[in-house]
Amino acid sequence: MTTALFKLSNIHRHFPLGETTVQALRGVDLTVAKGESLAIWGPSGSGKSTLLNLLGLIDKPDEGTLHFDGEDVHSHSDDALTDCRNRKIGFVFQNFNLVPVLTALENVMLPLQIQGLKADAARQRAEGWLARVGLARFARQRPDKLSGGQRQRVAIARALVTRPELVLADEPTANLDSENSRDLIELLQKLNAETGVTCVFSTHDPRLLEHVPRHVQLVDGRILEEKS
Amino acid sequence: MRTFQLGIRNLRRNARRSLTTLLSIAFGFAAVALFSGYTKEVYQGLTQQAVHGELIGHLTVAKRGMKLEGHLHPERYLLGPEEIRRIEGIVYQQYPQARIAPRLDLAGLASNGHVSTIFLADGVAPEDMKALRGPRQATGALSEGAPQGIAMARGLAALLGLKDGDDASVLVSTLHGQANAADATVINTYGTGNAGLEDKAVFMPLAMAQSLYDAPDRADRLTILLPDIALTEGARARLAPAFAAAGLDVEISTWQELSVFYRQVKGMFDMIFSFILAIVLTIVVMSVTNAMGMSVVERTREIGTLRAIGLRRSGVVRLFVTEALLLVGLGCAAGLALTLLARAGVNAAGLSYTPPNSTSRVLLLVGLDGGKLIFTAAVLGLLGLAAAIFPARRAARQPVTESLAHV
Numbered sequence: 001m002t003t004a005l006f007k008l009s010n011i012h013r014h015f016p017l018g019e020t021t022v023q024a025l026r027g028v029d030l031t032v033a034k035g036e037s038l039a040i041w042g043p044s045g046s047g048k049s050t051l052l053n054l055l056g057l058i059d060k061p062d063e064g065t066l067h068f069d070g071e072d073v074h075s076h077s078d079d080a081l082t083d084c085r086n087r088k089i090g091f092v093f094q095n096f097n098l099v100p101v102l103t104a105l106e107n108v109m110l111p112l113q114i115q116g117l118k119a120d121a122a123r124q125r126a127e128g129w130l131a132r133v134g135l136a137r138f139a140r141q142r143p144d145k146l147s148g149g150q151r152q153r154v155a156i157a158r159a160l161v162t163r164p165e166l167v168l169a170d171e172p173t174a175n176l177d178s179e180n181s182r183d184l185i186e187l188l189q190k191l192n193a194e195t196g197v198t199c200v201f202s203t204h205d206p207r208l209l210e211h212v213p214r215h216v217q218l219v220d221g222r223i224l225e226e227k228s
Numbered sequence: 229m230r231t232f233q234l235g236i237r238n239l240r241r242n243a244r245r246s247l248t249t250l251l252s253i254a255f256g257f258a259a260v261a262l263f264s265g266y267t268k269e270v271y272q273g274l275t276q277q278a279v280h281g282e283l284i285g286h287l288t289v290a291k292r293g294m295k296l297e298g299h300l301h302p303e304r305y306l307l308g309p310e311e312i313r314r315i316e317g318i319v320y321q322q323y324p325q326a327r328i329a330p331r332l333d334l335a336g337l338a339s340n341g342h343v344s345t346i347f348l349a350d351g352v353a354p355e356d357m358k359a360l361r362g363p364r365q366a367t368g369a370l371s372e373g374a375p376q377g378i379a380m381a382r383g384l385a386a387l388l389g390l391k392d393g394d395d396a397s398v399l400v401s402t403l404h405g406q407a408n409a410a411d412a413t414v415i416n417t418y419g420t421g422n423a424g425l426e427d428k429a430v431f432m433p434l435a436m437a438q439s440l441y442d443a444p445d446r447a448d449r450l451t452i453l454l455p456d457i458a459l460t461e462g463a464r465a466r467l468a469p470a471f472a473a474a475g476l477d478v479e480i481s482t483w484q485e486l487s488v489f490y491r492q493v494k495g496m497f498d499m500i501f502s503f504i505l506a507i508v509l510t511i512v513v514m515s516v517t518n519a520m521g522m523s524v525v526e527r528t529r530e531i532g533t534l535r536a537i538g539l540r541r542s543g544v545v546r547l548f549v550t551e552a553l554l555l556v557g558l559g560c561a562a563g564l565a566l567t568l569l570a571r572a573g574v575n576a577a578g579l580s581y582t583p584p585n586s587t588s589r590v591l592l593l594v595g596l597d598g599g600k601l602i603f604t605a606a607v608l609g610l611l612g613l614a615a616a617i618f619p620a621r622r623a624a625r626q627p628v629t630e631s632l633a634h635v
Binding site: 053056058059078079082083085086087090091093095097099100101102110111114115119158 | 230234237238240241529530532533534535536537538539540541543627628629632
């Protein structure tokens with residue numbers, strides 16, 4: 001029996017937009033098991049990013065309950081959620097979001113140092129992850145000296161370096177060419193298989209969907225279809 | 229990556245803006261440091277002038293009420309020989325190294341035999357005068373070998389057409405209101421450094437003043453020179469109860485209280501310093517606020533990323549506060565370097581000027597006032613902290629999703 005990492009029940013999320021309100025999510029129910037690999041897809045404005053934000057504990061629903069690793073996180077303080085993100089969740093952003101003044105290695109070390117790990121230990125682990133994503137020789141380069149694909153690999157190493165329960169990737173291939181997209185997808189699948197980390201992607205990219213066993217289609221803030 | 233190192237790199241990220249802010253802090257700090265250094269030198273000069281030049285010493289002991297009513301009832305307020313002896317005994321018991329000089333002021337007419345003019349005489353024993361002058365042995369000294377020899381301010385000597393070695397006569401009212409005259413010899417002329425006294429001041433031997441005033445062995449005050457000026461306030465605090473316990477109804481004044489000029493100049497310079505400091509602080513606060521505010525806005529998405537990967541709100545605030553403190557710290561260090569350079573240049577240039585109410589030029593010297601430098605750096609640091617903390621708190625409190633969506 002697989003354990004649920006996430007359990008979302010009747011999730012609603014809306015945002016004020018001028019005098020109107022945008023209903024981003026309308027009663028979403030979703031359970032994600034540990035170790036699972038899942039793609040959330042749908043057109044722009046369907047609520048993919050909003051759902052990912054909720055799964056990443058950087059946003060809270062207006063209605064419904066969200067259990068992460070068995071806990072209802074609604075009442076958690078900001079610091080508790082922040083610490084939880086640091087320990088249990090890795091983020092891969094569409095625009096990479098690396099810190100420009102840090103080298104690739106320092107970017108990967110960052111979540112560990114936020115945890116309070118000593119620099120030497122953090123460096124050792126970060127070097128290991130940079131090697132796993134094939135960037136060992138680019139460790140001293142700053143992000144502006146790296147290609148888009150290399151930056152996204154650094155972001156993946158940063159997401160995984162804390163050995164999280166979950167990696168969230170928001171449109172990870174949107175800013176990459178075909179070759180880099182294929183490489184990235186293969187890398188993510190490999191890491192998912194090797195580490196058992198739960199991976200949730202949001203994407204429009206059919207190439208990514210082909211490699212992910214479970215798909216959740218969102219339309220107008222509702223789950224239209226699930227495929228496994 | 230330590231917060232400190234990250235702060236340094238972030239400052240270098242927008243080097244031109246950081247440099248502009250740093251220079252505004254540096255020049256502001258240097259302006260305050262140079263002015264406080266200049267005033268320190270001025271205060272030191274004024275202190276020397278008051279204590280040794282005007283012979284005020286460190287403490288002055290007189291009968292209570294002497295300052296207000298001494299001229300109306302001199303008999304009542306002059307110290308007698310027994311009182312002088314008891315006061316000296318108490319002072320020497322506490323401060324054996326102190327010098328005590330009985331003093332007697334006189335006013336009257338000085339004449340060259342043809343014309344007369346007003347003079348204000350300070351009666352002091354020649355050996356006491358020498359001790360009170362201390363390291364600042366200026367012209368205008370009395371001589372133990374010349375009991376009728378007086379030192380006359382140059383302006384007064386010029387009015388009477390007198391020069392060193394000339395004879396003069398002085399006429400005063402005695403303690404009991406009778407006229408009394410004596411012959412005197414001008415043994416010395418001197419510059420008072422004070423325009424108000426230049427055509428009136430005279431030093432005369434204490435014994436001559438006592439004789440003229442018909443008040444043998446009496447004095448209107450005792451001037452005390454302590455081993456160190458820093459002992460002044462403490463000595464007053466110790467001596468006052470000792471005098472009271474001995475039944476002496478006297479009051480003790482410090483040199484600052486008696487030197488009106490010192491207090492006026494210091495008050496004026498302190499006010500100007502506060503004004504300059506306020507201007508500098510305003511410029512620095514605006515500069516740092518602008519730099520940090522822009523930095524926070526430009527790095528909104530980065531803040532969102534850091535929050536997403538686990539940096540607490542307090543961590544974000546700490547990051548920006550560290551940057552602001554680094555800016556202020558580096559700015560103050562650069563300001564100190566500028567100060568030292570400018571100070572060395574000014575002091576080496578040998579510039580001089582004539583201060584207000586003075587008759588002679590003085591060198592423009594700039595010192596270093598460590599206390600004010602530390603105070604200024606601390607205030608700049610606090611204000612830099614405040615200037616960073618508000619935009620940083622605002623950014624840290626922004627929802628992570630909004631920060632990440634920032635364009």
